[in-house]
Amino acid sequence: MKVCTSRFKSDIKLFGKELDSKITYTLNEEEVELGAEDLNSINPHYETEILKSVMKQLDIDSNVEIPVGTILTYQFGLKIDGQYEYITYGNYVVYNVEKQEDTKSYKITCYDKMLNTMKKYTVLQNGVFPMTVRDFISNLCLDCDLVFKNASDTFCNYDKVIESDPYENLDYLYRDLFDELSQVTGSNICINEEDNELEIRYVNDTNTTIDEEYLKDTNVTFGEKYGPVNSIVLSRAAESDSIYLRDEESVTENGLCEVKIKDNQIMNFNDRSDYLQELLDTLGGLEYYINDFTSPGIMYYNLLDKYNITVGENTYSCIMFNDDVNVTQGLEEVINTPMPEGTKTDYNKADKTDRKINQAYIIVDKQNQEIEALTSTVQTISTTENNNYQELLGKFNEYMPITDFSELENSVRQLQTDTYTKTEIQQIARGVGVDGTVVEAVISEIGTFDADGLTIEKTNAKTKGNFNEKGMTITDATGSIDSELLFAGYDEELDETIVRTKNINVEKYLTIGKYSRIEDFIDDDNNEGTGIFFVGGGY
Amino acid sequence: MFIDKNSIIINNISMGQYIVEAKYGYHKLWAPDSGRNLAGTNTGTLVGIFPKLTLQFRSLTKTELELLAPVLDSPRQTLTYYDPNKKASVTMDTYTGDYEVINQHIVNENLKNKGFSCSFISVRKRT
Numbered sequence: 001m002k003v004c005t006s007r008f009k010s011d012i013k014l015f016g017k018e019l020d021s022k023i024t025y026t027l028n029e030e031e032v033e034l035g036a037e038d039l040n041s042i043n044p045h046y047e048t049e050i051l052k053s054v055m056k057q058l059d060i061d062s063n064v065e066i067p068v069g070t071i072l073t074y075q076f077g078l079k080i081d082g083q084y085e086y087i088t089y090g091n092y093v094v095y096n097v098e099k100q101e102d103t104k105s106y107k108i109t110c111y112d113k114m115l116n117t118m119k120k121y122t123v124l125q126n127g128v129f130p131m132t133v134r135d136f137i138s139n140l141c142l143d144c145d146l147v148f149k150n151a152s153d154t155f156c157n158y159d160k161v162i163e164s165d166p167y168e169n170l171d172y173l174y175r176d177l178f179d180e181l182s183q184v185t186g187s188n189i190c191i192n193e194e195d196n197e198l199e200i201r202y203v204n205d206t207n208t209t210i211d212e213e214y215l216k217d218t219n220v221t222f223g224e225k226y227g228p229v230n231s232i233v234l235s236r237a238a239e240s241d242s243i244y245l246r247d248e249e250s251v252t253e254n255g256l257c258e259v260k261i262k263d264n265q266i267m268n269f270n271d272r273s274d275y276l277q278e279l280l281d282t283l284g285g286l287e288y289y290i291n292d293f294t295s296p297g298i299m300y301y302n303l304l305d306k307y308n309i310t311v312g313e314n315t316y317s318c319i320m321f322n323d324d325v326n327v328t329q330g331l332e333e334v335i336n337t338p339m340p341e342g343t344k345t346d347y348n349k350a351d352k353t354d355r356k357i358n359q360a361y362i363i364v365d366k367q368n369q370e371i372e373a374l375t376s377t378v379q380t381i382s383t384t385e386n387n388n389y390q391e392l393l394g395k396f397n398e399y400m401p402i403t404d405f406s407e408l409e410n411s412v413r414q415l416q417t418d419t420y421t422k423t424e425i426q427q428i429a430r431g432v433g434v435d436g437t438v439v440e441a442v443i444s445e446i447g448t449f450d451a452d453g454l455t456i457e458k459t460n461a462k463t464k465g466n467f468n469e470k471g472m473t474i475t476d477a478t479g480s481i482d483s484e485l486l487f488a489g490y491d492e493e494l495d496e497t498i499v500r501t502k503n504i505n506v507e508k509y510l511t512i513g514k515y516s517r518i519e520d521f522i523d524d525d526n527n528e529g530t531g532i533f534f535v536g537g538g539y
Numbered sequence: 540m541f542i543d544k545n546s547i548i549i550n551n552i553s554m555g556q557y558i559v560e561a562k563y564g565y566h567k568l569w570a571p572d573s574g575r576n577l578a579g580t581n582t583g584t585l586v587g588i589f590p591k592l593t594l595q596f597r598s599l600t601k602t603e604l605e606l607l608a609p610v611l612d613s614p615r616q617t618l619t620y621y622d623p624n625k626k627a628s629v630t631m632d633t634y635t636g637d638y639e640v641i642n643q644h645i646v647n648e649n650l651k652n653k654g655f656s657c658s659f660i661s662v663r664k665r666t
Contacts, residue, residue, distance in 0.1 A: 015573075330570025
């Protein structure tokens with residue numbers, strides 16, 4: 001909350017309040033102060049959401065030109081008992097100045113010192129890896145000519161070690177790094193209004209309540225409640241590889257409300273589960289009402305302040321995420337908090353950690369432009385999947401679709417590791433059954449090339465084939481155990497090359513050795529039979 | 540408040556000798572945010588109080604009107620008056636409203652213009 005007296009908080013809503021604005025800056029080593037005479041309008045505002053960095057903006061319509069790059073301070077005043085009490089909005093840097101010839105005034109756009117982070121990041125200029133998250137933020141602040149307010153404080157995941165620079169030459173801005181660090185620390189990173197230092201800011205419960213006196217009688221909307229947050233999901237590789245941590249008790253009681261963090265370059269490796277607990281401790285339980293209202297002026301709440309609004313018999317718990325103040329002759333403040341973007345995680349395909357004996361993961365290394373994937377149990381999984389497909393097909397047959405297949409999905413997947421190559425061609429057909437149930441049939445053709453050679457198999461196929469340096473094997477895939485139908489190659493037990501099969505159908509004749517041939521015949525009496533005939537010569 | 544003959548001075552000319560009546564207006568200007576809040580209570584910003592003096596001039600000679608006309612016609616005037624709220628003389632920049640002078644005969648030092656009124660409105664709010 002901004003520093004102000006209780007009289008300020010009560011008088012701001014009164015009829016007949018008198019306002020003032022002051023902008024101070026130094027120009028050519030002289031202190032300049034612009035007051036209400038020079039200022040036509042002031043518009044401080046910011047827009048953000050959870051786990052983002054924030055850059056506040058100040059738009060000024062002034063009769064006096066202020067040069068680009070000037071650092072100015074804005075103060076808002078309210079007359080109390082004949083004297084003005086001022087609250088500070090902090091320092092801003094003049095970014096752009098436009099002359100408005102129609103009104104002969106200047107439209108000046110300013111940002112707070114987060115503007116310093118809007119530059120390209122190539123490599124860290126200060127500090128050496130490995131370093132902790134806190135040290136990383138400190139060094140980034142040094143690069144951006146900012147002071148880190150929390151350099152000696154403890155905060156969420158502050159002591160996690162970053163082994164090497166995860167952002168080197170990725171064409172990020174420093175601002176992008178602070179966005180990701182907001183996710184790592186479970187906070188909003190912003191510039192503090194009082195001391196203009198970079199701050200790791202968390203929700204601040206002000207334990208204050210405002211009522212209808214602070215709300216205009218138009219544009220007042222309160223929506224559903226967001227939260228309580230009870231699940232943290234870290235996903236990577238286009239959300240195909242996710243881990244999570246949940247408060248199961250809260251999920252059962254309140255329903256699932258997840259915060260999903262996607263493709264964070266720091267929480268991208270197989271130690272990322274180490275970050276989950278502190279994130280859940282920080283964000284777990286977060287809840288607030290979605291809102292959108294216009295006020296004749298509150299002015300004293302800061303970013304992430306939590307407060308209550310009472311309207312009639314209803315009390316809404318709200319958090320400041322977006323604030324837009326317009327100071328002209330009068331005052332208007334628009335506050336809104338939209339619903340965060342919804343995410344849906346398939347928890348059946350996620351896990352709580354990457355560190356398991358049977359691993360399956362995929363990491364995108366953007367710096368070296370490589371994809372590292374480990375799928376050491378694919379052989380087992382493919383067998384299991386094949387069995388599942390059989391079950392699906394069995395179920396599908398029980399529900400004959402009454403419509404044509406409404407959906408046909410084809411896909412080809414390739415997975416390659418140092419020891420393994422797998423190509424899967426998949427066809428999924430969906431239709432509507434007699435009872436209205438959506439039914440699905442999945443057919444896969446899989447080719448696997450590994451130490452055992454090339455193995456080809458297909459859903460519902462009666463046989464499976466394998467070809468390697470020892471020979472070719474065809475197995476019967478209809479039973480629960482694959483049994484050999486045909487082997488042609490080197491048999492280690494017999495120590496010779498053979499062709500071995502269970503059943504053989506010879507259409508015309510079978511020659512054995514040099515001298516014998518077995519084939520069908522018809523004798524002079526038109527009797528049909530099968531005989532063994534001598535075919536050798538010199539006898 | 541007109542407390543002595545020099546209570547109203549405009550552009551260094553004391554108006555006491557030329558007027559028969561002075562009306563003092565203290566007009567409040569409200570900002571566009573004024574209205575009712577959700578509780579039905581009136582709320583809004585007072586931009587300020589803008590004093591307005593309306594002077595009723597007596598019949599003036601040719602010379603007297605020639606002295607005052609440039610003041611009345613100028614875009615800005617400096618006006619000093621006694622303000623009862625401040626309990627002191629207050630100086631403010633003003634602008635004038637329209638004024639009309641009626642002549643029913645030839646005007647000279649003996650035959651005068653008919654009396655007329657003119658208002659002086661503060662450019663800024665009273666501080």
